Amino acid sequence: MLTLQLEQSKKYNRLINVLAITIPVVVAVLLGIRQKVDLGHWTTYLPHINAVINSITAFLLLVGLYFIKQKNVSAHRTTMLMAFILGFVFLVSYVLYHLSNESTPFGGQGVIRPIYYFLLISHIVLSVVVVWFVLRAVYFALSGQITRHKAVVKWAYPIWLYVSITGVIVYFMIAPYYQH
Template sequence: MNNSNKKTLEQRFRLSIIIVSIVIPIAVAILFTVKLKDFGIEVEPLSFLPPIYASINGLTALLLLMGVMAIKNGNKKVHERFMTMAIACSVVFLVMYVAYHMTADSTVYGDVDGNKILDVTEKANAGSIRYLYLFILLSHIALSIVIIPLVLITYVRALAAQFDKHRKLAKITFPLWLYVAVTGVVVYLMISPYYAN
């Protein structure tokens, strides 16, 4: 078989990347709405998870920064390790995030009394910071969906030693992934005062 007939690694993974990029957001959206108690499974809310998965987001951001520093210093192996660990952290975050939301009701920003409804006083007390929170949250969610195929394609291009294409896409992937990781921490810090005890 000559080289023109051989599929590149990226071409071989294309369908898998497309499937994963579609299935993960849909599965998370569905699982986010599913509560174990709806199936008669009574479990205590996994309320210890949010600070852990927020910390994992922070660790992901740190790994991304260290990975970029490593490649700028010409250390490809260290760069690869940091990026692989960042992907692993993102997967662990996702599992914990879904597990938490399958056992606990969503928290509403500004909901001081924990009844899941913002009354006029709560809304007034939350003020314009609530809109900032919603903007950060929505941009975090939207970009976390966009980042899935970008990360996977960028990673596969590196594995395939297509470094020019890898670098070009990484210039887009890196800042978006870093934003998602950092805003994951910010969202936690902003909403945590309203978590039910």
């Protein structure tokens, strides 16, 4: 039985590693496509929806932390799975927007400009990094490997929360420059 578990663990670990590399690469390739696909005007609303998704995700992450501190594992699991699902919805929405719309240049000047780019770059870099941690955290939790789950969450949680919050901040900083 231990061998079967070990083989299954290796299989899932391999899958997580492949996804953690493939997802950012595919997103980067899709973002790099110069020819935009006309999916309709509705896609111009996606950044606003993404900001809402990031806000809800940040809220769910905080609520999930509260639940686990209260030892309410069931509520914690539900809350964190909702945050995970929202992360997937965000990813799809983000790709659809950038597949069909040009990137919006930041128009801010002065001291706000380097602040914006620091937040944007750290947000992007950490959003790539967090994929691996979150996938592992979810796998360990769902497979009952709670000790390993806790070890990964020490990294996943603060990075994921930072990415969710900075996503909203970056949105509010660039929102005045969106053209509809």
